Amino acid sequence: MAILDQGPPHYKKMLPPIVQENYGKWKYHEIPSPGVLKHVGESGAALYSVRVGTPRLVSIDFIRDVCVIADEYCDGFLRWTTRNNVEFLVSDEAKLKPLLEKLEAEGYSVGGTGRSVSNIVHTQGWVHCHTPATDASGVVKAVMDDLYEYFNTMKLPAKLKMGLACCLNMCGAAHCSDIAIVGVHRTPPRINHEVIRKGTEIPSLVASCPTGAIRPDPKNKSVIVNEDKCMYCGNCYTMSPAMEIYDPKNDGIAILIGGKTSNARTSPSFSRMVIPFLPNTAPRWPETTEAIRKIIELWIANANDGERVGEWVERIGWERFFTLAELPFSDMLIDDYIFSRETFRTSAQFKY
Amino acid sequence: MVFKMARGPADPEVKAKVLEYLGKVQKAKSRDVAVAIGASKSDVDNAVKELTAEDLVEYLYITTTFICLKGKVQTPD
Amino acid sequence: MTEKNTPLLDELEKGKWPSFVTEIKRAAVKSEAAGELLQVLERSYKERRGHWKHGGIVGVRGYGGGVIGRYVDEPQTYPNVAEFHTVRLLQPSGWFYNTKTLRTVCDIWEKYGSGLTNMHGSTGDIILLGCKTEHIQPIFDEFSDAGFDLGGSGSCLRTPNCCVGPGRCEHACYDTLEACYNITNEFMDELHRPMWPYKSKIKFSGCANDCTSSIARSDCSVIGTWRDTLRIDQEAVKEYAAKINIKAAVCDKCPTSCLTFNAETQELSVVGEDCTRCMHCINVMPKAIQPGKEKGATILIGGKSTIVQSAFMSWVIVPFMKMEAEDDFAEFKDLMRRIWEWWDEHGKSRERIGETIYRLGMTKFLNGIEVAPVPQMVFRPRANPYVFWNQDDLDRSGTALDGSKL
Numbered sequence: 001m002a003i004l005d006q007g008p009p010h011y012k013k014m015l016p017p018i019v020q021e022n023y024g025k026w027k028y029h030e031i032p033s034p035g036v037l038k039h040v041g042e043s044g045a046a047l048y049s050v051r052v053g054t055p056r057l058v059s060i061d062f063i064r065d066v067c068v069i070a071d072e073y074c075d076g077f078l079r080w081t082t083r084n085n086v087e088f089l090v091s092d093e094a095k096l097k098p099l100l101e102k103l104e105a106e107g108y109s110v111g112g113t114g115r116s117v118s119n120i121v122h123t124q125g126w127v128h129c130h131t132p133a134t135d136a137s138g139v140v141k142a143v144m145d146d147l148y149e150y151f152n153t154m155k156l157p158a159k160l161k162m163g164l165a166c167c168l169n170m171c172g173a174a175h176c177s178d179i180a181i182v183g184v185h186r187t188p189p190r191i192n193h194e195v196i197r198k199g200t201e202i203p204s205l206v207a208s209c210p211t212g213a214i215r216p217d218p219k220n221k222s223v224i225v226n227e228d229k230c231m232y233c234g235n236c237y238t239m240s241p242a243m244e245i246y247d248p249k250n251d252g253i254a255i256l257i258g259g260k261t262s263n264a265r266t267s268p269s270f271s272r273m274v275i276p277f278l279p280n281t282a283p284r285w286p287e288t289t290e291a292i293r294k295i296i297e298l299w300i301a302n303a304n305d306g307e308r309v310g311e312w313v314e315r316i317g318w319e320r321f322f323t324l325a326e327l328p329f330s331d332m333l334i335d336d337y338i339f340s341r342e343t344f345r346t347s348a349q350f351k352y
Numbered sequence: 353m354v355f356k357m358a359r360g361p362a363d364p365e366v367k368a369k370v371l372e373y374l375g376k377v378q379k380a381k382s383r384d385v386a387v388a389i390g391a392s393k394s395d396v397d398n399a400v401k402e403l404t405a406e407d408l409v410e411y412l413y414i415t416t417t418f419i420c421l422k423g424k425v426q427t428p429d
Numbered sequence: 430m431t432e433k434n435t436p437l438l439d440e441l442e443k444g445k446w447p448s449f450v451t452e453i454k455r456a457a458v459k460s461e462a463a464g465e466l467l468q469v470l471e472r473s474y475k476e477r478r479g480h481w482k483h484g485g486i487v488g489v490r491g492y493g494g495g496v497i498g499r500y501v502d503e504p505q506t507y508p509n510v511a512e513f514h515t516v517r518l519l520q521p522s523g524w525f526y527n528t529k530t531l532r533t534v535c536d537i538w539e540k541y542g543s544g545l546t547n548m549h550g551s552t553g554d555i556i557l558l559g560c561k562t563e564h565i566q567p568i569f570d571e572f573s574d575a576g577f578d579l580g581g582s583g584s585c586l587r588t589p590n591c592c593v594g595p596g597r598c599e600h601a602c603y604d605t606l607e608a609c610y611n612i613t614n615e616f617m618d619e620l621h622r623p624m625w626p627y628k629s630k631i632k633f634s635g636c637a638n639d640c641t642s643s644i645a646r647s648d649c650s651v652i653g654t655w656r657d658t659l660r661i662d663q664e665a666v667k668e669y670a671a672k673i674n675i676k677a678a679v680c681d682k683c684p685t686s687c688l689t690f691n692a693e694t695q696e697l698s699v700v701g702e703d704c705t706r707c708m709h710c711i712n713v714m715p716k717a718i719q720p721g722k723e724k725g726a727t728i729l730i731g732g733k734s735t736i737v738q739s740a741f742m743s744w745v746i747v748p749f750m751k752m753e754a755e756d757d758f759a760e761f762k763d764l765m766r767r768i769w770e771w772w773d774e775h776g777k778s779r780e781r782i783g784e785t786i787y788r789l790g791m792t793k794f795l796n797g798i799e800v801a802p803v804p805q806m807v808f809r810p811r812a813n814p815y816v817f818w819n820q821d822d823l824d825r826s827g828t829a830l831d832g833s834k835l
Contacts, residue, residue, distance in 0.1 A: 002489070002569055002570040002573035002574070003573050003574075004405070004491050004492070004573075004621070005578065005617035005618075005621060006573065006576070006578050007519060007578055007610070007613055007614040007617060008519035008520060008521055008522070008577075008578060008610065008613060008614075009519075009521045009530060009576050009577060010521070010610065011521045011522035011523060011525055011596075011606050011607075011610055013521075013527065013530075014521045014525035014526050014527050014530065015525055015596060019525075019596050019597060023595050023596065024595035024601065024604065026595070026597060026598060026599040027599055027715075027716070028599055028715040028716040029598075029599065029715060039597050039598075039599070047597065049597070053446065053447060054447055054548065055446070055447045055448060055449035055452060056449070056547055056548065056549075057449040057452055057453070057545065057546075057547055057558070058449075058452050058545075058546055058547075058548055059452045059453070059455040059456040059463075059544050059545055059546070060456070060534075060535035060538055060539055060544045060545075060546065061452075061455045061456070061544070062452055062455070063531055063534070063535050063546065063548070064531075064532065064535055067528035067531050067532055070528050071528050076527050076528040076529070077525070077526070077527055077528075078526055078528070079523060079524050079525045079526060079593070080524035080526075080548050080549060081524070081593075082590075082592065082640055082641055082642070084548065084549065086548075089597075108447075109445065109446060109447060121551070123551065124547075125479075126470055126473035126474070126478075126479045126480070127449075127466070127470060127558075128481060128499060128513070128515070128558060128559075129479060129481060130479065130481045130482055130483050130484070130499070131479075132479045135473065135474070137441075137449040138441055138449075138474070141441050141444065141446055141448060141449060141450075142441070142444075144444075144446035145443075145444030145445060145446045148444070148445045148446060151446075165734075168735050168736050169734065169735070169736050170734035170735045170736070170740070171551045171734070173551075173642040173645045173646040173734070174734075175645065175734055175735055175740045176642060176644075176645035176646075176740075176742075204415070204778070208415075208737075208779070210737040210738060233735075233736060233737065235736055235737050238415060238736075239415050241482065241483050246478045246479060247478075248476055248477040248478045251477065251478070259645075261639050261642040261643075261644055261645045262637070262638045262639055262708070263637035263638070263639060263652075263706075263707045263708060264637070264638060264707055264708045264709045264712055265682055265683075265684050265707055265709045266684065268639070268644050268645065268742055270740060270742075280477045282437060282474040282475075282477055283437040283438065283440040283441055283474050284440055284441070305677075305678070306678065306682065337739060338738055338739055339739050381626075381778065382624050383773065383774075393624075393773060393774075397618070397622065397624045400622065400624075401491075401618060401622050404490070404491055404492075404493065404622070405490065405491040407490060410488065410493075411488060411492075411493025411494065411583065411622070411623060413484065413493075413494070413498075413582070413583045413584075413623075415779060416583070416584045416626065416627055416778050416779050417493055417494070417583035417584035417585065417623030417624075417625075419493075
């Protein structure tokens with residue numbers, strides 16, 4: 001009989017001796033080279049963490065491979081980061097160089113520290129999600145291939161954190177990223193009346209619509225969608241499989257920029273939409289990779305030292321950003337949902 | 353207002369009432385069960401915990417989590 | 430028979446970034462289900478749409494979550510992924526592992542599942558991707574014997590997670606690893622037995638850099654901070670002065686201009702009461718500047734993503750709370766119980782706590798959880814006079830000041 005409620009494995013069993021000895025007594029850290037962190041304790045002890053990018057969706061073969069490496073160079077200890085990178089924890093400085101050579105030889109991607117683009121936090125997409133408007137892993141792969149030179153170097157103005165959400169559920173903080181890639185639907189749900197009659201709770205379905213676009217249709221024992229009111233969020237589809245929202249011809253990607261969650265200097269902020277739609281050009285999403293590269297290159301060329309994307313855009317002004325980026329501004333970029341008013345300019349101060 | 357969550361063994365009377373109520377409906381949120389049988393929400397939650405371990409009641413996720421008698425509601429297609 | 434070639438996916442094996450397609454192919458060597466996943470995915474790439482259906486009821490005895498049902502939409506064509514459920518396992522705090530533990534995960538998953546995983550899910554769990562209904566109970570039993578437990582799913586406390594904290598970070602203002610472990614264990618009922626209107630998440634970040642992005646994606650964000658003034662080591666400041674422009678890189682970027690660098694004496698001074706503890710100066714000069722001594726955390730409530738009423742960031746409920754393992758995090762646990770009880774009583778189905786508070790008003794919430802209002806909770810006070818005066822506090826006897834009847 002299985003034990004219930006035993007909780008997670010105890011972290012203390014997972015900590016290498018150097019961490020146990022210096023627990024809570026770290027003094028400072030440096031980044032000796034891209035992908036390598038050096039943490040120094042008050043005792044003078046130094047721990048090197050070597051960061052390696054992963055696709056997040058990994059096989060058990062991959063996990064066993066990194067275990068072999070960790071056994072050889074890290075006394076069997078390693079960790080994962082919040083952004084799905086692996087970190088090899090090296091307590092013996094003599095093993096650092098051999099480890100880096102080994103990783104290089106085996107084709108691992110070392111990087112993602114300091115002023116670099118880190119791994120893109122992302123969702124399941126077509127691999128395993130039931131409401132996606134785009135794929136997740138494929139877009140991330142295409143974008144990271146394109147931005148690879150910024151992963152294994154630290155030549156950006158500041159750190160760059162990206163997120164991808166394959167629908168508006170936005171699993172994974174995409175809405176507060178320096179650059180967010182968000183899957184969007186653009187057409188109203190198609191109603192399968194038979195499925196609704198078979199067992200959908202109509203009051204819950206009606207209540208699920210944030211704009212009140214769904215109303216009961218007692219005659220049909222189904223519902224009616226007021227298409228003018230629908231903003232294609234897909235919440236009704238989450239409530240009932242009868243409200244099919246996917247639309248291969250019209251689903252795609254929106255780009256939002258300038259969000260962050262850190263409090264450093266400026267308060268945490270939401271990402272803002274700058275490109276309302278890019279097509280789902282599988283398998284490598286060239287429109288999306290190009291659009292993101294352009295924004296990043298503009299940021300590199302114009303940002304002050306240490307300025308994150310949102311800090312840069314807020315300093316120069318969003319109106320100026322659109323001019324510099326040569327991105328079309330349209331009514332699609334003006335908020336017309338619940339909390340829109342705070343985005344309207346209530347001032348006579350602006351640029352061109 | 354009492355804030356402490358229920359701990360320790362569940363009240364057999366509450367368990368019986370929960371089973372009786374779930375016999376009359378397809379599925380319910382445990383708060384609705386608490387209101388219907390006049391018990392506190394935490395007592396119902398504690399009763400449900402034991403009833404699921406005894407395989408008499410099960411949890412059901414249909415956009416939010418409900419409870420129902422074991423096997424009463426089939427997987428929605 | 431379905432087409433086995435995957436020309437579109439093969440394009441995603443090119444390039445320098447590690448490829449998820451390669452990973453699925455590796456799993457497919459041993460798992461027919463992983464092989465079939467590849468075919469379903471290739472078809473999605475061709476048709477530009479997903480092929481997975483809503484989950485149904487799957488679970489283990491005694492729990493109301495931890496496994497998410499997933500079914501392919503054409504089970505006849507793809508029988509090996511007709512059922513392709515996700516298992517969530519509680520991760521160790523900070524995602525630290527020894528290789529023995531990881532190999533145990535791999536061995537059990539190889540026996541029953543597709544061999545595919547997410548390390549890790551957005552909420553923090555170890556995600557095991559793809560198994561059959563009949564194997565769920567045996568998978569749980571075997572993981573349970575090996576010292577693992579299921580994570581949260583459904584209308585429950587979702588698996589808490591935390592930053593690396595004192596395990597490897599000089600900024601940690603409280604022990605995030607212990608807090609996450611201790612508090613996850615405290616709320617096992619709330620995590621395994623969904624009893625609420627909707628999901629509720631907790632994330633623990635050791636400082637205001639907020640590496641878990643708790644403020645954006647957890648209903649309760651626990652962000653490390655300090656109550657007194659940051660500490661400056663003037664000798665270390667002098668060392669930095671030789672390498673960086675302290676005025677430009679630190680003082681000029683301080684959001685409250687509370688730092689001054691004296692170029693003559695090479696000393697850095699702070700106006701403590703002006704500092705908002707943003708972490709910028711500490712990030713740039715970790716050897717020279719440290720958080721104060723009186724450490725704890727800010728508790729913020731209400732964060733969530735876009736669906737449905739727009740994204741919310743958590744807002745301050747308790748500006749400073751001690752987070753000590755010695756007292757078993759008692760104050761925090763007590764506060765969370767009050768918060769959940771209030772939400773459980775007032776929240777509508779599928780309403781996150783931030784939405785419930787927004788609908789009913791912050792004042793009602795604060796009264797409900799018995800937390801006194803303080804100015805740190807708001808950026809600025811209200812601009813309208815529409816106060817819900819408590820009528821019981823007023824003299825409504827109907828008599829005017831001059832004694833005449835109203």
